[in-house]
Amino acid sequence: MTTIRLDVVPQDPEDHVWDVIVIGTGAGGSTAGFNLAHLGRSVLFVERGKLLHHDPTVERGTAFSYTGDPEAALNHGWWPRPFYCREEEDAVPVPTRPPIGSGAGGSTSQFNAVLERFRPQDFTPRRFFQDISDTSLPEAWPVSYEEMQPFYERAESLYRVRGTQDPLAPTGASLLEPPPPSNRESAVFDALKGVGLHPYRIHSALEQVPGCVGCPGRLCPRACRNDAARICLYPALEQYGAKILPNCRAIRLEETGRAVSRVICEWNARRIALRARIFILAANAFLTPVLLQRSANENFPDGLANSSGLVGRNLMLHASNHLFARLKRTAPALGFNMNYGLSLNDFYVHGGAKLGNFHAHPVATRNELIRFLTQHYGLSTPTKSGSSIRPIRSAYLPGALLSMMTPMARFLCRPWTVFAAILEDLPYAGNYVAAKADGDEDIVYTYRYPEELRRRAQMMCDSFKNALAPLFDVSPLQPVGALNGSHVCGTCRFGDDPQISVLDRDNRAHDLDNLYVLDASFFPSSGGINPSLTIVANSLRATDKIAQRL
Numbered sequence: 001m002t003t004i005r006l007d008v009v010p011q012d013p014e015d016h017v018w019d020v021i022v023i024g025t026g027a028g029g030s031t032a033g034f035n036l037a038h039l040g041r042s043v044l045f046v047e048r049g050k051l052l053h054h055d056p057t058v059e060r061g062t063a064f065s066y067t068g069d070p071e072a073a074l075n076h077g078w079w080p081r082p083f084y085c086r087e088e089e090d091a092v093p094v095p096t097r098p099p100i101g102s103g104a105g106g107s108t109s110q111f112n113a114v115l116e117r118f119r120p121q122d123f124t125p126r127r128f129f130q131d132i133s134d135t136s137l138p139e140a141w142p143v144s145y146e147e148m149q150p151f152y153e154r155a156e157s158l159y160r161v162r163g164t165q166d167p168l169a170p171t172g173a174s175l176l177e178p179p180p181p182s183n184r185e186s187a188v189f190d191a192l193k194g195v196g197l198h199p200y201r202i203h204s205a206l207e208q209v210p211g212c213v214g215c216p217g218r219l220c221p222r223a224c225r226n227d228a229a230r231i232c233l234y235p236a237l238e239q240y241g242a243k244i245l246p247n248c249r250a251i252r253l254e255e256t257g258r259a260v261s262r263v264i265c266e267w268n269a270r271r272i273a274l275r276a277r278i279f280i281l282a283a284n285a286f287l288t289p290v291l292l293q294r295s296a297n298e299n300f301p302d303g304l305a306n307s308s309g310l311v312g313r314n315l316m317l318h319a320s321n322h323l324f325a326r327l328k329r330t331a332p333a334l335g336f337n338m339n340y341g342l343s344l345n346d347f348y349v350h351g352g353a354k355l356g357n358f359h360a361h362p363v364a365t366r367n368e369l370i371r372f373l374t375q376h377y378g379l380s381t382p383t384k385s386g387s388s389i390r391p392i393r394s395a396y397l398p399g400a401l402l403s404m405m406t407p408m409a410r411f412l413c414r415p416w417t418v419f420a421a422i423l424e425d426l427p428y429a430g431n432y433v434a435a436k437a438d439g440d441e442d443i444v445y446t447y448r449y450p451e452e453l454r455r456r457a458q459m460m461c462d463s464f465k466n467a468l469a470p471l472f473d474v475s476p477l478q479p480v481g482a483l484n485g486s487h488v489c490g491t492c493r494f495g496d497d498p499q500i501s502v503l504d505r506d507n508r509a510h511d512l513d514n515l516y517v518l519d520a521s522f523f524p525s526s527g528g529i530n531p532s533l534t535i536v537a538n539s540l541r542a543t544d545k546i547a548q549r550l
């Protein structure tokens with residue numbers, strides 16, 4: 001545990017008018033507050049969870065099984081309340097494990113640290129889906145890849161991303177040297193090239209200190225994972241004068257005229273009202289829209305900033321499947337260790353269809369991989385109708401584990417490499433998040449897994465399997481249909497037309513002069529790759545402009 005100066009927590013937060021209040025300290029919020037504090041603006045962070053790296057009650061490095069105890073979840077850096085979900089509007093919502101982090105760094109405190117750029121074609125998404133009439137996919141993002149590129153460079157350098165160039169990317173990324181590959185990683189890399197694919201060392205923000213195992217889904221116990229807290233939040237607090245209220249929940253925003261005047265919060269069991277010139281919402285794409293909905297008033301009866309009716313709509317999650325790939329000829333001495341990770345974009349656009357990225361994470365031991373898969377498989381086991389929505393009570397039951405036994409048994413006997421597929425899912429107005437009526441904090445999300453997504457998910461797995469067939473045995477860990485709730489996005493999309501978007505191209509609410517949304521809610525499409533680098537790059541882009549207003 002490192003120490004932090006106590007004066008980063010203000011005793012009298014209601015007495016100030018801050019330049020900026022940032023709600024949420026995840027990828028978007030920490031980066032925003034860091035950039036603004038660095039540029040000399042007064043910043044107050046409001047965070048529901050704990051100052052994870054400094055709180056003695058927090059357990060670092062240990063895996064966490066969700067039991068529904070809010071304090072236990074917060075002590076492991078996870079959101080404290082269950083989420084409620086359903087596949088159809090008229091179905092009864094079931095509680096599910098919340099797939100997001102809470103506390104310093106938000107979900108990045110748990111993340112795999114893969115920081116990859118979207119590809120240029122992600123910025124003009126509609127052209128790949130001309131025949132799908134019911135998606136709300138726009139023709140183009142309001143910002144082009146070329147406009148985003150300098151901010152991608154800054155984001156890569158800020159988060160100290162390591163890796164090698166993607167041979168299929170049109171422009172190079174700004175990357176530090178990755179560690180030398182293990183024998184096993186070299187063998188898999190060479191074999192992927194041998195079947196005509198274009199692998200590269202994954203773009204990742206891990207420092208690779210001795211003993212690093214990546215720690216996916218748990219708090220890093222070493223100075224290793226470059227999450228949003230380590231890279232942005234703590235430097236903002238310790239070097240650039242920003243302040244923070246941890247354990248502080250934003251409940252409602254108040255609006256006067258076309259501006260937000262105060263945010264009402266619950267802090268240390270009391271209500272406080274905080275004032276600022278600019279408010280930045282970065283509470284995660286599940287939670288930001290619900291905060292806006294709960295801030296409805298006479299001027300905005302359907303929720304703040306919601307004249308478009310789109311706050312909470314167009315929920316996207318990514319479809320993710322895992323595949324085991326085993327080299328047909330493997331020398332026993334190769335060992336198990338994948339010490340850095342591999343990625344490939346040969347299937348990003350394939351056979352005329354837009355699919356997405358495949359990558360293999362670093363894994364030090366079999367046990368480490370089994371723990372990760374068990375934890376996350378519980379989250380994403382397909383239901384009968386194919387989506388990943390699973391009630392908490394069945395996620396860890398023997399039945400769910402039993403269903404893993406056959407592939408797991410195969411896995412235990414042979415040195416497999418596990419590849420994760422990140423498949424772009426499309427925005428539909430009927431997939432949405434809303435406040436749960438009988439709780440003041442809980443949310444319900446509705447996600448119907450569309451047939452076009454199932455077809456593309458099957459195509460992606462089949463294409464991968466066929467391409468690798470000359471040198472690998474490939475088998476899927478689960479049938480297609482799994483979703484990835486931790487990649488949530490899209491619920492306050494940005495765009496130029498206020499009738500069909502919530503935010504403008506600078507991420508400011510069309511309806512309000514001083515309200516910005518800088519978490520993953522702004523995505524108008526989900527892309528086929530991990531979202532965090534795009535969240536971070538966009539946060540830098542938007543806050544450069546916000547600073548000019550102050």
Ligand SMILES: Cc1cc2nc3c(=O)[nH]c(=O)nc-3n(C[C@H](O)[C@H](O)[C@H](O)COP(=O)(O)OP(=O)(O)OC[C@H]3O[C@@H](n4cnc5c(N)ncnc54)[C@H](O)[C@@H]3O)c2cc1C
Pocket residue numbers: 023024025026027028029046047048049099100101102103104105106107108110111112113114115116216217218248249250251282283284285287291486487488518519520521530531532533535
């Ligand atoms: C296990 C796991 C692995 C992942 N791996 C990767 C990866 O390798 N690469 C990648 O790109 N992405 C990965 N992700 C996803 C990535 O972490 C998220 O996409 C990203 O962090 C989202 O950023 P955000 O700013 O939208 O919100 P978050 O990072 O989720 O942060 C939101 C913060 O807001 C706080 N908050 C919410 N409501 C309130 C409120 N009312 N008041 C005060 N505070 C509030 C929350 O406590 C939280 O701290 C992973 C996620 C998980 C969980």
